[in-house]
Amino acid sequence: MILSTHDLAIVGGGPAGMAAALVAGRCRLDAVVINEENPRNRVTIASHGFLTRDGVHPLELLQVAKSQLQKYPSVIYYTDQVIAALEEDDGGFRIQRAVGPEIHAQRVIIAAGNRDDLDSLRLPGIHDVYGKSVYPCPFCDGFEHSDERIAVFGAEGVERHVPIIKMWSDDVHVFTNGRTLSTQAKQELDRNSVSVHEGRVRRLVSQDGRLVEVQLENESIERDAGFLWDKAGVPSNTLADDLGVPRNMNPWGIVTYQADEFGRTSVPGVYVVGDLRSGFSRLTVAAAEGGRCVEHIVHEISMEMCR
Ligand SMILES: Cc1cc2nc3c(=O)[nH]c(=O)nc-3n(C[C@H](O)[C@H](O)[C@H](O)COP(=O)(O)OP(=O)(O)OC[C@H]3O[C@@H](n4cnc5c(N)ncnc54)[C@H](O)[C@@H]3O)c2cc1C
Incomplete structure (x- = not known):
């Protein structure tokens, strides 16, 4: 042929x-x-x-x-x-x-x-918010969420990422989704006034693609937007x-x-x-x-x- x-x-x-x-x-x-x-x-x-x-x-x-x-x-x-x-x-x-x-x-x-491969993140509800209020890249979408209540999803090395996110908001919470951060990482985040939640994420609750809260086993934290440190x-x-x-x-x-x-x-x-x-x-x-x-x-x- x-x-x-x-x-x-x-x-x-x-x-x-x-x-x-x-x-x-x-x-x-x-x-x-x-x-x-x-x-x-x-x-x-x-x-x-x-x-x-x-x-x-x-x-x-x-x-x-x-x-x-x-x-x-x-x-x-x-x-x-x-x-x-x-x-x-x-x-x-x-x-x-x-x-x-x-x-x-x-x-x-x-x-x-x-x-x-969003399922690999083990964040139930991620499909509803990905690209709409939760993103991989703050340089791409941080500006649109300036001064909002931000969630960062990740563990190892996340303390190096958070100062970048702080360019856009002072209200940042880290969700490790069941993983434990080192004492040094926690101290660094604490110095930056960042709250850390080490519980497993049960669900990202959203409305029309907009993140509303992050549900953990024992608590729910209101958030408006998020960035993934996990890849x-x-x-x-x-x-x-x-x-x-x-x-x-x-x-x-x-x-x-x-x-x-x-x-x-x-x-x-x-x-x-x-x-x-x-x-x-x-x-x-x-x-x-x-x-x-x-x-x-x-x-x-x-x-x-x-x-
Ligand atoms: C949620 C999200 C938001 C983003 N926002 C921004 C932003 O605001 N600004 C920014 O600069 N970057 C942004 N990015 C990053 C940006 O999308 C990528 O870096 C960029 O698209 C990479 O370009 P690419 O050409 O390498 O791949 P892609 O843009 O992914 O294009 C690859 C193309 O190849 C096609 N393809 C794949 N396999 C085959 C095949 N076997 N046969 C034929 N075609 C195939 C696909 O269908 C696709 O059309 C964002 C990424 C994500 C995930």
Whole structure:
């Protein structure tokens, strides 16, 4: 069977993948984007901190990116899922899709992001509030909850995180969900006037996505919003593993894939950008990584042409 052949396949169309696609289009690279359209931050109503796009809905960001991509005829966009990426003996990669036909590409950028395994947090009620009043990142959503009553969920190392949260509110309570903090950590939190609750969380009570209280076995603490110090992010699929890209662990204990600042991995022709490279890149950094990776690929191709 003859497969459609491209210079570049981009797996995933979040900010990392769509920025890669945009730069590929502007460089007239023959590229294909395959995007399942299920971005990690889809649970939020507004994304923050992206210059000129502050407060944009995640899916609106994707719609604008898709429409701007239409100007570039060398890039094809498919809404589909990549189910396998295989290295071919004679070079390049065979990309298998859930719905459409297979694709062949000389290079692959994996920009498939992370997903949040919320059940691993063992916080009943988290699904109702995640992205609406309880978040992974205070830089993304802290401002909207300035001076509110904040819950922080986590244990080991949480005392180092709390001073950051205090940029937005002085009223912070830590919930360890059944874990015991060291005496030193407790003293540090006490110095910062932070209350610690070591009981198991029975339920996060909420109304229309808004956290109302944290129920423990013997008490309930009223809270308006929360941040997770415990991490739930995991790679959204195993495509990078299947292609032989080694894993890493970032300083916060999140699985990442080894790739340099251009997204280059140790597997020739395979690049990893965005959350899969750093664990939690945020929109601006993910977009920057995607664009920079394609610029690097264009340099590589031009060097090959000079040989
Ligand atoms: C609740 C929440 C709120 C956040 N708020 C902010 C914020 O306000 N500001 C900010 O800067 N950052 C925010 N972030 C972080 C931000 O969402 C991520 O850092 C960013 O989206 C990472 O971009 P990415 O392109 O690497 O991955 P993603 O945006 O997750 O995109 C990956 C894409 O790849 C697709 N995909 C996955 N697997 C496949 C496959 N097999 N085949 C085809 N497609 C596939 C997915 O469907 C998705 O569309 C937030 C994150 C969360 C969880």
